[in-house]
Amino acid sequence: SQQGEEDPQALSIQEGENATMNCSYKTSINNLQWYRQNSGRGLVHLILIRSNEREKHSGRLRVTLDTSKKSSSLLITASRAADTASYFCATANTGNQFYFGTGTSLTVIP
Amino acid sequence: KAGVTQTPRYLIKTRGQQVTLSCSPISGHRSVSWYQQTPGQGLQFLFEYFSETQRNKGNFPGRFSGRQFSNSRSEMNVSTLELGDSALYLCASSAGTDTFQETQYFGPGTRLLVL
Numbered sequence: 001s002q003q004g005e006e007d008p009q010a011l012s013i014q015e016g017e018n019a020t021m022n023c024s025y026k027t028s029i030n031n032l033q034w035y036r037q038n039s040g041r042g043l044v045h046l047i048l049i050r051s052n053e054r055e056k057h058s059g060r061l062r063v064t065l066d067t068s069k070k071s072s073s074l075l076i077t078a079s080r081a082a083d084t085a086s087y088f089c090a091t092a093n094t095g096n097q098f099y100f101g102t103g104t105s106l107t108v109i110p
Numbered sequence: 111k112a113g114v115t116q117t118p119r120y121l122i123k124t125r126g127q128q129v130t131l132s133c134s135p136i137s138g139h140r141s142v143s144w145y146q147q148t149p150g151q152g153l154q155f156l157f158e159y160f161s162e163t164q165r166n167k168g169n170f171p172g173r174f175s176g177r178q179f180s181n182s183r184s185e186m187n188v189s190t191l192e193l194g195d196s197a198l199y200l201c202a203s204s205a206g207t208d209t210f211q212e213t214q215y216f217g218p219g220t221r222l223l224v225l
Contacts, residue, residue, distance in 0.1 A: 042200055042216035092210035096166055100153035
C-alpha cells in the first residue's frame, strides 16, 4: 500500500468480544478515517480523527491516534454478528492525497 | 435524502473497448470522487471533481478520465480497457468544502469485468 498497512489482515472473534484492529501509515497526515465495507459493497464512513486529536468515540467504536508512531487503532466493543465486514483506514495527508490501508477482515461468530 | 447512486451496477466488456460509468451524488453535494478497488491493489483514489473541475488526481494513466456536470452528476470513462481494469469502481460524494477533511458517502459501486 502506498500509505499504510492494517493488521491483522483477518480477525475472527465470538459475539460479545471486543475487536481491535490497527493501522500504520507513512507520512504526516491531516486526518485519519475508518470505513467499513460489507462484502462487495460500498464503504460506510465510521469515524474521522484529526491529527491533533488522540482519541475519539462513537457508540461502540473507539479510535486512537498516535502521530509519533504513525499508527491508529479501532476498537469495536461488544461485537455483533452484523459487525462482520472489512474495515479500512484512510489517511488524508498535507498534500491532499488520500490513501486507504489494506484492510482487516473481521468475522464475528454468533 | 437519497444516497449516492451508481449505474450500471455490473458491466462486462472486452479488452480494447471503452466504458462509461455514472454517479449521482447526494443532493446538495458538490464533490464527487472515484475509487478503484481490486484484490491486488486494494482501494485506490482515481480523481475528484468539484464544481465541474477536476480538483485532485490519483496516480492512474490517462486512459482513466472523468467529468462532472452542472448538476454535480459525474461520469468516469476508461478507454482501451485492459484485463487489469477489472475492478469495483466506487464513487463517493461530499459537501466538498474540503473533501478529504470531511465525511465521504459512498455508492454501492459498479463491478466491471474485462474479458
